[in-house]
Each structure stands twice: as C-alpha cells, then as structure tokens.
Amino acid sequence: MAEFSLALNDDQLQLKDWVHQFAVDTIRPAAHEWDEKEEFPWPVVQEAAKIGLYGLDFIMNAMADPSGLTMVVAIEEMFWGDAGIGMAIMGSGLAAAGIAGNGTPEQMMEWVPQCYGTPDDVKLGAFCVSEPDAGSDVSNLRTRAIYDEANDEWVLNGTKAWITNGGIANVHVVVAAVDPELKGRGQASFVIPPGTKGLSQGQKYLKHGIRASHTAEVVLDNVRVPGRCLLGGKEKLDAKLARYREGTSSGKQPAMATFEATRPAVGAQALALHAQRMSTHLTMQKSVTRSASRSS
Ligand SMILES: Cc1cc2nc3c(=O)[nH]c(=O)nc-3n(C[C@H](O)[C@H](O)[C@H](O)COP(=O)(O)OP(=O)(O)OC[C@H]3O[C@@H](n4cnc5c(N)ncnc54)[C@H](O)[C@@H]3O)c2cc1C
Known part of the structure; x- marks a missing residue:
C-alpha cells in the first residue's frame, strides 16, 4: 500500500501557482462587484473556462x-x-x-460534458440532495421517484433546498427515494436533462457569505425523465434493492458516495478562508505599525 502523504508533487505545485495567479489577477479584482450584486459571475467563470480551470478536462484530471x-x-x-x-x-x-460516482461510463460521457459546455458557451451543473427537512440526515429525503413502466419513464416530485446553481443549471442531478421503506438505501440518482418540463427554481437564498454563488430551491413538479436518466441503470438498481430487502447487503447511499468524494473540498474551502483572514489581519497589523511609527 502507498504511504500516506500530503506532500505536493511538481505538477500539484505548478497547479497551485497557476490557480493562485488566477485568483490574484481575476478573482480578487472581481470579488467585491459580484458579492454586492449577489449574482452568478458569468464573465469570471468564462475566464476560468478559457484558461481550462472550469471545464471537463480539469474535472476529469482532478477526479483521476x-x-x-x-x-x-x-x-x-x-x-x-x-x-x-x-x-x-x-x-x-x-x-x-x-454522475461519476453513480453512473455508467456511457452516462458519464453523455452528461458530464453537458455540466460544463465550452469556453464560448459555458453550461452549469447542479447536485440536488438537501431538502427543507433533510440536510445532514440524507436518509430522510422526501423527494420521490416513481417508475412508469408503460412509458419507461421516471416521475419525480419534491422540493430541494440550498442547491448551488439550482434552477440556473443546464443539468440537475437529483437524489430521490425510490423505495421509502428502505430509507437511505432505497434512493437513486437521476439526471434531469436541460429544459425538462416541471423543474423550476423556487426561492433564491440571500446569504451572508459566498454571495456570488447562486443558491436556490429546486421544485420538481411531475418531472418526467426517460429511463436512461436513472444513474447506474434499472437492472443494477433492481438487483441492489432486492439485496437490501433480503438483508444480504448493507449497501451505500448514492448521496453519501458523492459527499465522501467531495467533502474534503469543503475542508479546503475553510482552510482558504482562514488563510485569507490571516493575510488581511497581517496587512492591517503592518499598516497600523507603520502609521504608529510615523506618528511617534
Ligand atoms: C452555500 C451553500 C451551498 C449548498 N449547496 C448544496 C448543493 O449544491 N446541494 C445540496 O444538496 N446541498 C447543498 N447545501 C446544503 C448543505 O449540504 C446542508 O446545509 C448540509 O447538508 C447541512 O444540512 P442542514 O443545513 O439542514 O443542517 P442540519 O442537518 O440541520 O445540521 C445542523 C447541525 O447539526 C449537526 N447535526 C445534524 N445531525 C446530527 C446528528 N445526527 N448528530 C450530531 N449532530 C448532528 C450538523 O453537523 C450541523 O452542525 C448547501 C448549503 C450552503 C450553505
């Protein structure tokens, strides 16, 4: 087994410098404006797409x-x-x-590029798990997906809360209960393709921080998607549910699989905010010391 290490290799050190420079040149100068507007900062994301920081290649490299x-x-x-x-x-x-955590390779090839678009035509994705009564407790989701066998379609109903890019995304990935009796194990993930009828944005949250990011409710009102939008496919889901009902498998929750892959990134966000505060604090301290020594 490889030894655990947090030391950055040459590629990662280069990446760190490259992203830091983008933050200095492009993100920081735009930060105040978009924070005040509380709107999605399209021109900045387009700049990130142009240099390859927002896009399919970047996310695939990172995941790999x-x-x-x-x-x-x-x-x-x-x-x-x-x-x-x-x-x-x-x-x-x-x-x-x-999509990567729960879908087939074919579903990944079809839907992940549509979460990003191209530098000239940037698109967005949204991952919809949280609900008004289900945040940390993902096993309590009320959003329901019912299979309509005659049409090979899934019908989704429910309300998602606190969704990044909710309602403005091109591709929404929704985690819903397919067998509520099984709680967290009776859930599946669905792709809602662009322009699907019945999906709409509910309230947009006005936040105290992270304000340039769009966070909103997503309302699903009889949203119908083709069978192929079930991530992982029906055969796999049926086999999995049968195992859970027999009690032969404890299984994984689709939402938790995604959180396990992405939660370290939330820790990195907190570290960055701490570093930002420390650098602001040091700059303020230096200027106070300078003006004190000038006046003495
Ligand atoms: C800016 C922003 C963007 C977001 N984007 C998304 C998104 O894109 N998609 C999405 O699905 N969700 C998103 N969320 C929702 C986020 O994932 C939830 O806020 C989070 O899961 C916590 O849920 P909650 O707010 O309902 O808090 P709660 O679940 O009510 O938790 C409140 C507190 O109680 C603690 N707690 C909860 N249960 C227990 C327990 N059993 N034992 C001990 N302590 C417990 C928690 O750790 C927390 O400190 C976003 C939230 C924010 C603020």
Whole structure:
C-alpha cells in the first residue's frame, strides 16, 4: 500500500501557482462587484473556462488524481481569491461527481460534458440532495421517484433546498427515494436533462457569505425523465434493492458516495478562508505599525 502523504508533487505545485495567479489577477479584482450584486459571475467563470480551470478536462484530471490533492489544492487557491466566485467555478463539479460516482461510463460521457459546455458557451451543473427537512440526515429525503413502466419513464416530485446553481443549471442531478421503506438505501440518482418540463427554481437564498454563488430551491413538479436518466441503470438498481430487502447487503447511499468524494473540498474551502483572514489581519497589523511609527 502507498504511504500516506500530503506532500505536493511538481505538477500539484505548478497547479497551485497557476490557480493562485488566477485568483490574484481575476478573482480578487472581481470579488467585491459580484458579492454586492449577489449574482452568478458569468464573465469570471468564462475566464476560468478559457484558461481550462472550469471545464471537463480539469474535472476529469482532478477526479483521476489518486492522491485526491489536485481538487483541494485548486479549491484552496480559488477560495482564497473569493469564496463566492470559487463556489461558482466549482459548483458544477458536485454534479459531475454525482454522475461519476453513480453512473455508467456511457452516462458519464453523455452528461458530464453537458455540466460544463465550452469556453464560448459555458453550461452549469447542479447536485440536488438537501431538502427543507433533510440536510445532514440524507436518509430522510422526501423527494420521490416513481417508475412508469408503460412509458419507461421516471416521475419525480419534491422540493430541494440550498442547491448551488439550482434552477440556473443546464443539468440537475437529483437524489430521490425510490423505495421509502428502505430509507437511505432505497434512493437513486437521476439526471434531469436541460429544459425538462416541471423543474423550476423556487426561492433564491440571500446569504451572508459566498454571495456570488447562486443558491436556490429546486421544485420538481411531475418531472418526467426517460429511463436512461436513472444513474447506474434499472437492472443494477433492481438487483441492489432486492439485496437490501433480503438483508444480504448493507449497501451505500448514492448521496453519501458523492459527499465522501467531495467533502474534503469543503475542508479546503475553510482552510482558504482562514488563510485569507490571516493575510488581511497581517496587512492591517503592518499598516497600523507603520502609521504608529510615523506618528511617534
Ligand atoms: C452555500 C451553500 C451551498 C449548498 N449547496 C448544496 C448543493 O449544491 N446541494 C445540496 O444538496 N446541498 C447543498 N447545501 C446544503 C448543505 O449540504 C446542508 O446545509 C448540509 O447538508 C447541512 O444540512 P442542514 O443545513 O439542514 O443542517 P442540519 O442537518 O440541520 O445540521 C445542523 C447541525 O447539526 C449537526 N447535526 C445534524 N445531525 C446530527 C446528528 N445526527 N448528530 C450530531 N449532530 C448532528 C450538523 O453537523 C450541523 O452542525 C448547501 C448549503 C450552503 C450553505
């Protein structure tokens, strides 16, 4: 087994410098404006797409890094620039991770690129788990998906809360209960393709921080998606549910699989904010010391 190490290799050190420079040149100068506007910072995300920081190649490379450090290093630098803009750049990655964690290779090839678009035509993804009564407790989800066998379609109903890019994303990945009696084990993930009828944005949250990132409710009102939008496929889901009902498997929750892959990035965000505060504090301390020595 490889020895555990948090030391950055040459590629990761280069990446750190590259993202830091983007934060200095592009994120920080734009931070105040977009924080005040409380709107999604499209021009900044387009700039990130142009240099390859927002896009399919970046997310695939990050997901393929066996050390897991590529993503957290990039996030730490971006959030040092500004947490709201950092979240706007990284939000689609949650949807990509939800698809990669639960979908087939064919579903990944079809849907992950649509979460990003191209530098000239940037698209967004959203990962929808949380609900008004289910935050940390993902086993309590009320959003329901029912299979309509005659049409090979799934019908989804429910309300998702606190969703990054909710309602403005092109691709929404939704975790819903397919067998509520099985609680967290009776859930599955679905891709809701762009323009699907019945999906709408509910309230947009006005926040105290991370304000350039769009966070909103997502309302699902009789949303119908084709059978192929069930991530992992029906055969696999049926076999999994049968095992759970027989009690022969304890299984994994689709939402938890995605969180396990993405939660280290949330830790990196917190570290970045701490570093930002420390650098502001040091700058203030230096200027107080300078003016004190001038006046003495
Ligand atoms: C800016 C922002 C963006 C977000 N983006 C997304 C998104 O894109 N997709 C999405 O699905 N969700 C998103 N969320 C929601 C986020 O994942 C939830 O806020 C989070 O899961 C916590 O849920 P909650 O707010 O309901 O808190 P709660 O679950 O009510 O937890 C409140 C507190 O109680 C603690 N707690 C809860 N249960 C227990 C327990 N059993 N034992 C001990 N302590 C417990 C928690 O640790 C926490 O400190 C976002 C939230 C924010 C603020």
